[in-house]
Amino acid sequence: MDEPRWLDDAEFRAWIGYRRMRLLLDAQISRDLMRESGLSDPDYDVLSALTSTKEHRWRLTKLADRMLWSKSRLSRHISRMEQRGLVTREECESDGRGAEIVLTEGGLRAIEAAAPDHVESVRRHFIDLLTEEQIEVLGTVAETVLAHLPDPQE
Amino acid sequence: MDEPRWLDDAEFRAWIGYRRMRLLLDAQISRDLMRESGLSDPDYDVLSALTSTKEHRWRLTKLADRMLWSKSRLSRHISRMEQRGLVTREECESDGRGAEIVLTEGGLRAIEAAAPDHVESVRRHFIDLLTEEQIEVLGTVAETVLAHLPDPQE
DNA sequence: GGGGTATTGGTTACATGTCAACAAGAGGGC
DNA sequence: GCCCTCTTGTTGACATGTAACCAATACCCC
Numbered sequence: 001m002d003e004p005r006w007l008d009d010a011e012f013r014a015w016i017g018y019r020r021m022r023l024l025l026d027a028q029i030s031r032d033l034m035r036e037s038g039l040s041d042p043d044y045d046v047l048s049a050l051t052s053t054k055e056h057r058w059r060l061t062k063l064a065d066r067m068l069w070s071k072s073r074l075s076r077h078i079s080r081m082e083q084r085g086l087v088t089r090e091e092c093e094s095d096g097r098g099a100e101i102v103l104t105e106g107g108l109r110a111i112e113a114a115a116p117d118h119v120e121s122v123r124r125h126f127i128d129l130l131t132e133e134q135i136e137v138l139g140t141v142a143e144t145v146l147a148h149l150p151d152p153q154e
Numbered sequence: 155m156d157e158p159r160w161l162d163d164a165e166f167r168a169w170i171g172y173r174r175m176r177l178l179l180d181a182q183i184s185r186d187l188m189r190e191s192g193l194s195d196p197d198y199d200v201l202s203a204l205t206s207t208k209e210h211r212w213r214l215t216k217l218a219d220r221m222l223w224s225k226s227r228l229s230r231h232i233s234r235m236e237q238r239g240l241v242t243r244e245e246c247e248s249d250g251r252g253a254e255i256v257l258t259e260g261g262l263r264a265i266e267a268a269a270p271d272h273v274e275s276v277r278r279h280f281i282d283l284l285t286e287e288q289i290e291v292l293g294t295v296a297e298t299v300l301a302h303l304p305d306p307q308e
Numbered sequence: 309g310g311g312g313t314a315t316t317g318g319t320t321a322c323a324t325g326t327c328a329a330c331a332a333g334a335g336g337g338c
Numbered sequence: 339g340c341c342c343t344c345t346t347g348t349t350g351a352c353a354t355g356t357a358a359c360c361a362a363t364a365c366c367c368c
Contacts, residue, residue, distance in 0.1 A: 004270035011281050014289045017296025097333045097346045116158035127165050135168045137291045142171025251316050251363045
């Protein structure tokens with residue numbers, strides 16, 4: 001059996017740094033979002049995806065695919081958000097089985113109120129700390145890594 | 155109220171790329187680890203932390219602090235790993251309340267068997283896709299971001 | 309030593325995710 | 339139209355995380 005190719009110092013620093021950043025940065029930004037807007041990270045993601053269509057509505061499965069969530073996860077989360085008045089379910093005209101998830105007035109107000117603070121939080125803890133060049137490299141790194149992974153849509 | 159400073163294209167690309175990479179890369183590496191070694195990501199982290207001491211043992215609270223886990227999370231996870239023979243609890247000599255988490259023979263064998271495949275997986279999906287310069291930048295970015303966040307140990 | 313306080317590990321109630329099974333409906337071949 | 343199969347969304351059983359609380363014990367000041 002070949003000796004494993006262990007990580008060298010620079011590689012280890014990048015990998016462990018990424019893991020720790022992932023843990024702490026996301027926790028911080030989630031905390032900010034919850035404190036300032038009363039929305040969880042998943043709440044924000046759902047609202048954000050819904051506002052990205054003109055109709056502010058989306059079939060459950062399509063939305064789950066786009067968000068890379070399981071259908072059951074989304075279904076359960078939508079139920080919770082429905083109780084809080086952020087979204088509603090409507091019967092789908094063209095498919096009797098289907099539900100369409102629709103953004104409510106309250107949901108729209110919620111994300112419009114949350115967005116500025118959220119961007120500010122992302123800037124404060126992440127973007128504004130980096131140089132243009134670092135941001136450029138980061139974007140490229142993410143694209144490279146994602147291009148290499150199997151496409152989860154398929 | 156000031157207009158929020160929305161993200162420009164490069165910034166948006168970096169932020170969304172990071173978020174999506176976080177989602178997919180970690181899922182892929184976790185899947186590899188589980189398939190090849192039967193260990194979950196948290197399992198590996200716990201075993202990894204335990205092997206990093208000469209005695210292969212650690213007080214529960216110290217370990218939780220180091221891993222940035224809550225005590226209850228670690229306590230519950232240790233219980234599950236104990237049932238599988240990977241670790242044991244021993245009474246602490248110097249503190250009657252305390253439990254020490256100790257790596258077992260089986261736990262040591264498990265992580266020694268898992269490590270080579272895990273490194274290979276990290277290389278395949280991440281490190282080996284990047285240039286030396288990108289790895290350098292990534293390490294620096296992580297350090298910068300982490301240095302700016304409040305230290306969770308305190 | 310004795311008593312108040314802080315620390316420690318664990319437990320209970322609850323939130324939220326997964327997986328598997330399911331009912332209802334869509335859709336194709338005949 | 340009728341069967342067979344696939345898709346869609348929901349749900350129950352379960353896994354695993356968090357938060358609040360508790361009992362036991364260590365620690366400190368006197």
